[in-house]
Amino acid sequence: MKxxxxxxxLSASLFLTNSCxxxxxxxxxxxxxxxxxxxxxxxxEADPEIVAQYGLYENKALQDxxxxxxxxxxxxxxxxxxxxxxxxxDSEILNAFAVPGGYVYFTRGIMxxxxxxxxxxxxxxxxxxxxxxxxxxxxxxxxxxxxxGLIGSMILVPQVADFAQPLSQGLGLxxxxxxxxxxxxxxxxxxxxxxxxGYDAHEMAGFFNTLERKTAGTQAAELPDFLSxxxxxxxxxxxxxxLSVEWKxxxxxxxxxxxxxxxxxxxxxxxxGEDPKQGFLEKDVFYHPELKFQFPTPAGWNYQxxxxxxxxxxxxxxxxxMMTLGKGNxxxxxxxxxxxxxxxxxxxxxxxxxxxxNALAVIADVKPQQGQQNSxxxxxxxYIQYNQNIYVLLGACSSADFNSYSEIFSQTMKNFKELxxxxxxxxxxxRIRIKxxxxxxxxxxxxxxxxISEGRMEELSILNGMQLTDNVQQGSLIKIIAN
Numbered sequence: 252m253k254x255x256x257x258x259x260x261l262s263a264s265l266f267l268t269n270s271c272x273x274x275x276x277x278x279x280x281x282x283x284x285x286x287x288x289x290x291x292x293x294x295x296e297a298d299p300e301i302v303a304q305y306g307l308y309e310n311k312a313l314q315d316x317x318x319x320x321x322x323x324x325x326x327x328x329x330x331x332x333x334x335x336x337x338x339x340x341d342s343e344i345l346n347a348f349a350v351p352g353g354y355v356y357f358t359r360g361i362m363x364x365x366x367x368x369x370x371x372x373x374x375x376x377x378x379x380x381x382x383x384x385x386x387x388x389x390x391x392x393x394x395x396x397x398x399x400g401l402i403g404s405m406i407l408v409p410q411v412a413d414f415a416q417p418l419s420q421g422l423g424l425x426x427x428x429x430x431x432x433x434x435x436x437x438x439x440x441x442x443x444x445x446x447x448x449g450y451d452a453h454e455m456a457g458f459f460n461t462l463e464r465k466t467a468g469t470q471a472a473e474l475p476d477f478l479s480x481x482x483x484x485x486x487x488x489x490x491x492x493x494l495s496v497e498w499k500x501x502x503x504x505x506x507x508x509x510x511x512x513x514x515x516x517x518x519x520x521x522x523x524g525e526d527p528k529q530g531f532l533e534k535d536v537f538y539h540p541e542l543k544f545q546f547p548t549p550a551g552w553n554y555q556x557x558x559x560x561x562x563x564x565x566x567x568x569x570x571x572x573m574m575t576l577g578k579g580n581x582x583x584x585x586x587x588x589x590x591x592x593x594x595x596x597x598x599x600x601x602x603x604x605x606x607x608x609n610a611l612a613v614i615a616d617v618k619p620q621q622g623q624q625n626s627x628x629x630x631x632x633x634y635i636q637y638n639q640n641i642y643v644l645l646g647a648c649s650s651a652d653f654n655s656y657s658e659i660f661s662q663t664m665k666n667f668k669e670l671x672x673x674x675x676x677x678x679x680x681x682r683i684r685i686k687x688x689x690x691x692x693x694x695x696x697x698x699x700x701x702x703i704s705e706g707r708m709e710e711l712s713i714l715n716g717m718q719l720t721d722n723v724q725q726g727s728l729i730k731i732i733a734n
Contacts, residue, residue, distance in 0.1 A: 295352065310339070314338070320371070327447045359521060366514070383440065411649065441491075446498035447498075465713050544637060547666050573645055585641045626650055630646065631657060684730070686730075687727070691724050
């Protein structure tokens with residue numbers, strides 16, 4: 252068998268550069284399409300795009316915490332030589348992910364849902380495991396990465412999906428679905444690495460239950476969450492539990508760390524859900540307090556807001572509506588850039604005044620591909636000058652559907668205007684608040700003592716990693732949500 256593997260690698264090397272390498276975790280040879288240097292370079296290229304896509308969460312103490320624990324764990328991993336970076340990104344979605352070369356990211360959303368350091372450490376070890384076992388590199392070897400869109404992934408018309416924010420090859424790695432073998436191996440490594448730095452890996456299994464409860468019924472068109480990028484076969488909890496027992500015996504861990512109270516204290520004040528200062532959707536109107544604008548959105552459309560753009564799409568995936576900042580000094584400059592970058596052919600262009608603002612209104616088709624007589628996609632775009640920025644609002648759909656969507660597009664674009672409502676301008680985010688249980692009883696009773704509404708009880712039980720009927724002791728800590 253060893254001779255066969257060697258022969259396979261030697262044969263493959265006739266066609267591939269850097270094709271045969273020893274997997275750092277298994278010690279076995281594997282065929283890959285990139286060297287470690289190329290792997291590191293991919294991570295370095297992807298990192299600034301990831302930061303631009305999500306933004307970093309501004310909490311130095313929490314960033315220092317993930318860096319400290321990450322470095323401690325990386326040092327005992329199978330690839331301690333890599334220069335690891337650990338970052339918390341500013342997204343409410345529950346996710347943690349890694350890209351090749353040593354880059355690991357946790358969202359503030361997943362940080363909010365951990366209930367102790369051991370849960371956090373298990374997931375951290377899992378993500379480091381994807382890097383040490385070179386899973387992303389192996390995955391790329393098997394297939395060329397597609398452009399995995401966010402809202403764009405649900406658009407049915409390919410040319411319309413092209414307008415959705417594209418992901419580079421590096422960013423595409425974020426949303427790869429690893430096979431069960433890779434996930435199983437990363438779970439094993441998560442248990443091993445977290446146990447080796449003194450944590451109780453049993454807690455990692457419990458956190459999977461929180462994720463399953465939280466993501467039940469998640470729409471496919473939403474941003475990927477941890478379970479959509481990390482397949483969760485039914486035996487996973489049992490396997491992790493068994494592995495945690497084995498590693499406790501191997502390492503003679505008598506009292507492994509859980510550190511519930513210290514972790515909860517760390518996340519006091521963590522922003523929960525959407526951060527209003529980055530813009531927020533309320534009753535089918537999008538408000539941006541910092542940039543001081545608002546516009547209506549189509550009712551029932553899927554919605555995604557990132558630091559770079561706002562995107563909306565109907566449930567049937569037949570259209571896309573988005574807003575972004577234009578690049579250029581004048582309305583004409585910005586329009587020309589959009590036309591050129593998207594290979595558009597202008598059908599109609601008008602200079603207008605929109606709610607007191609100078610604007611251009613444009614209808615344009617995507618230029619027909621070779622062999623086509625007519626374009627299959629039509630766009631409506633407004634270029635609006637407001638304060639020091641030029642905003643681009645663009646709607647796209649198939650040419651056949653344009654009459655159906657043109658009024659929806661124009662209603663959004665024509666009603667872009669200055670935000671003056673002080674209640675929206677001053678809207679504050681919800682935050683995690685750590686409270687002491689006043690009297691022993693059920694979690695539901697403890698939450699009720701802090702005036703949590705009935706409608707949010709289940710949400711708060713998931714956030715606390717408990718059932719509402721679970722008993723809590725007087726003096727223990729729980730999470731609530733408040734401004």
